[in-house]
Amino acid sequence: MAIISKGILGGFSGKVGTVVGANWRGKDIIRSTPKPSSKEPTNKQLLQQMKFKLVVGFLQPVRSIQQLFFGTRSGARSRINLAVSYTINEAVEVVNDMPQLVYNKVLITRGDLAGFQNAALNNQAGGVLTLSWEDNSIQGNASATDLVNLVCYCPETETFESFLQLAKRTDLTATVTVPELFTGKEVQVWAYFNNEMQTKACNSPYLGAFTIA
Known part of the structure; x- marks a missing residue:
């Protein structure tokens, strides 16, 4: 139709x-x-199809974030298109003829808002993650009211958990408790700032892989 x-x-x-x-x-x-x-299909075509399937499936749960905060729409190319294209080209490697994600190259958000200064994540017992950073609210286009967000991904369960609007840039710390589902499992973690108007975000720094206690 x-x-x-x-x-x-x-x-x-x-x-x-x-x-x-x-x-x-x-x-x-x-x-x-x-x-x-x-x-x-040629081997090259099959590999590209596998990359596309891997990346689209991986990014689907954070689609609502990337619709707002991944690059700038260009013609008919949506922010989702941009996120998929970036991830396929920059954050996938091929090992033994199989595509794999390179988590430290993945971007959850991509933008020109001032990012974190010396961000660090502390993994504590009980599934508690504490993010800390330094105040850079007077630098560039940063603002004291920019909002802090944390995104966790567990490869074993193939699930995301997003913690949105946790704190403001000048709070310098934010704490979350991840679901029990992640206990004993490794999670990949990213953070990002977005402004109050939700029109800008920073490139999301990769904070590392952590085994949840």
Whole structure:
């Protein structure tokens, strides 16, 4: 079924007979329905498909964050598109012909807001994580009211836990308790600032891998 979004004279999305309507880089286009290929995909194509599947599945739980805070929309490319593209190109390596995520290169957010100064994470008993940083609220475009967020990912369970708006930039510390599900397991942790208006964020620093006690 096709959908006309701008009235009878506007572009459409979807399939009508042997043609398909779509929007590409901000322009309405019509193309013929692609024919199924009888060729077997090459190893390179299969690897790219595996990378795409790995990255899309990994980023899905933080989609709502990246819709707000990953780069700047460009034409028809959404922030989600940008996040997927960045992660495939910069944060995936191939080991024994299988793609793997490189967590210390992953960005949860990407932006030009001033980031953390000397951020450090302390892993304590009971699943308690304490983030500390230094005050840089007078530097660049930083503000004392910028909000601190923490994002944890457990590879074993393939689950994220996001802790949003924990503190302000000038609070210099924030503490969270992760779910019991993570006890005894390793988690990967990132943090990020966003401004009060939710129009800017910093590049999310990777804080390390921690085994939850």
